[in-house]
Amino acid sequence: MILDACALTDVGCVREHNEDDHIVLGEHGVYIVADGMGGHACGEVASRISVESIAAFYNDADVTRRLREIYLRHWRDDGVNHLASFNEFRLKSAIEYGNLQIYREAATDPALEDMGTTVVGLAFVGTRVYVGHVGDSRAYRYRRGRLLQLTEDHSLANEYLRMRVLRREDLPHFPYKNVIVRALGLQDEVVVDTQARTCRPGDRYLLCSDGLTDLVSDEEIFEVLAGWSGAEVASQELVRRAIQYGGVDNVTVLIVDAHARNGEPA
Numbered sequence: 001m002i003l004d005a006c007a008l009t010d011v012g013c014v015r016e017h018n019e020d021d022h023i024v025l026g027e028h029g030v031y032i033v034a035d036g037m038g039g040h041a042c043g044e045v046a047s048r049i050s051v052e053s054i055a056a057f058y059n060d061a062d063v064t065r066r067l068r069e070i071y072l073r074h075w076r077d078d079g080v081n082h083l084a085s086f087n088e089f090r091l092k093s094a095i096e097y098g099n100l101q102i103y104r105e106a107a108t109d110p111a112l113e114d115m116g117t118t119v120v121g122l123a124f125v126g127t128r129v130y131v132g133h134v135g136d137s138r139a140y141r142y143r144r145g146r147l148l149q150l151t152e153d154h155s156l157a158n159e160y161l162r163m164r165v166l167r168r169e170d171l172p173h174f175p176y177k178n179v180i181v182r183a184l185g186l187q188d189e190v191v192v193d194t195q196a197r198t199c200r201p202g203d204r205y206l207l208c209s210d211g212l213t214d215l216v217s218d219e220e221i222f223e224v225l226a227g228w229s230g231a232e233v234a235s236q237e238l239v240r241r242a243i244q245y246g247g248v249d250n251v252t253v254l255i256v257d258a259h260a261r262n263g264e265p266a
Helices: 042-059 061-078 086-108 156-162 168-173 218-227 231-244
Strands: 002-010 020-025 030-037 116-125 128-134 138-143 146-149 193-198 204-208 251-259
Touching (some): 002 030, 020 251, 030 204, 030 251, 042 061, 061 086, 086 116, 086 128, 128 138, 156 168, 204 218, 231 251
Antiparallel strands (some): 128 193, 138 146, 204 251
């Protein structure tokens, strides 16, 4: 599988700082978007630490070796491992490592004590793609005329929807729709949601912060992913629409297009 990726970020029309961050680790097939939170620009510190820590985790061969040993030992001891593969375990562990680095940094500086960040990531290995996330930054997949939201927001609004306290049509007027119930950096441990999917040639994946999804509907996201050729052009169009609709938050878009290698079935 050949992956073509483009990431774009914009401060928007209202905020003074861009607290979003992202990273593309093409050699590992890993793509991450983070959306920081916290006063006095702490959010940009948290999101930066998260993506840098995840990159360091993947780039350290010794960490990878030791992590594989841990995975195999637990699989042998337990007989069953709920994670589909080492690669899912690796993505989960990388995000947990990012959480711990943020938490430790905040503990050293009172000015950073309330910082945190969402994170959403993809790890491509062969014909599989692994998804990991914490918070309300999202992952979508466009495949053959259908758009699927791969992640479920860890937000108060989504909890209310699940409990049927809130109706979907009421979301635009819900005053706490941006309150998240899970984030990196708030505690020394965090629950990371992960999943494994099959990746096919022609798939298009989108990672984004809520600066996009709060303003651009799923219908418009579908329109762009289906109609704009090339990851760069599609990313530019999504960011343009978020800015056009007010740009009230930082917006980050990362698109990954999957293509067949020569000789592979399309």
